[in-house]
Amino acid sequence: MRYQFRNFFSFSELDGSDLARGEIVSTSVVEDGQLSSVMQARCSLTQRCWAHAMHGIGIPRGHVDRFYGEIPEEDRDHQLMNYLSFWAFANRDLDYMELSYRYFLLEPVEFMVDFSRQRVKVMQAVIRRDLESDDLLRLFELMPHRMHADWFEKLILPVLEEQRMASAASLEMFQERKKALQTQAPQVPPRTQAPGRITLNF
Numbered sequence: 001m002r003y004q005f006r007n008f009f010s011f012s013e014l015d016g017s018d019l020a021r022g023e024i025v026s027t028s029v030v031e032d033g034q035l036s037s038v039m040q041a042r043c044s045l046t047q048r049c050w051a052h053a054m055h056g057i058g059i060p061r062g063h064v065d066r067f068y069g070e071i072p073e074e075d076r077d078h079q080l081m082n083y084l085s086f087w088a089f090a091n092r093d094l095d096y097m098e099l100s101y102r103y104f105l106l107e108p109v110e111f112m113v114d115f116s117r118q119r120v121k122v123m124q125a126v127i128r129r130d131l132e133s134d135d136l137l138r139l140f141e142l143m144p145h146r147m148h149a150d151w152f153e154k155l156i157l158p159v160l161e162e163q164r165m166a167s168a169a170s171l172e173m174f175q176e177r178k179k180a181l182q183t184q185a186p187q188v189p190p191r192t193q194a195p196g197r198i199t200l201n202f
Helices: 002-007 013-026 032-054 062-068 078-090 094-106 111-128 133-142 144-163 169-185
Strands: none
Touching: 032 062, 032 078, 032 144, 062 078, 078 094, 078 111, 094 111, 094 169, 111 133, 111 144, 133 169, 144 169
16 A cells, blocks of 8 residues: 555656565565465565566566465455456466456455456456457446556557557547546445455455
8 A cells, every 4th residue: 555655656657666676675575484474475476566567577477476376365365466467467477367357256355346357357358359348348437546547548558559459439438538537536436345254455
């Protein structure tokens, strides 16, 4: 959360990259104990996947495999799977993209569940080259904040345009949605709480 806030208000791409590198170092400090090792692996993988997608600070597939294997299934949270999907999309890695989509289909995520699920669904479809226009338009509809439009424009839109996977009408709809998000207060979707489970997936 701290990193996301500071990165959003960084003044330049260089500032954002330096901030990401600092966070990677801070989460790489070795701690003793099984629990701390799991938390370190989860935080490191989360941060490095984000830095790879947003700042081009690479993490090889082998490192992803190692970190992911150190995290028990019950400790794989919304943040991790969210950013893992960014890495998977940047590397066109269908295996990890499918794992991320499965997570959002099956796990009780309390925050932006519809948007997150639809986002990963669209990214997976782009990799498979079987994107449906209705899914893309639904993603635009579910975007709650202008930062999500910025994310789409940076990571997804260039691929859609290069591979000609979106119609002119769909692209126009995105521009309309982006304009609306820039001029209105953020519309944060309501939380959904699974019975008997309390987590902080935001």
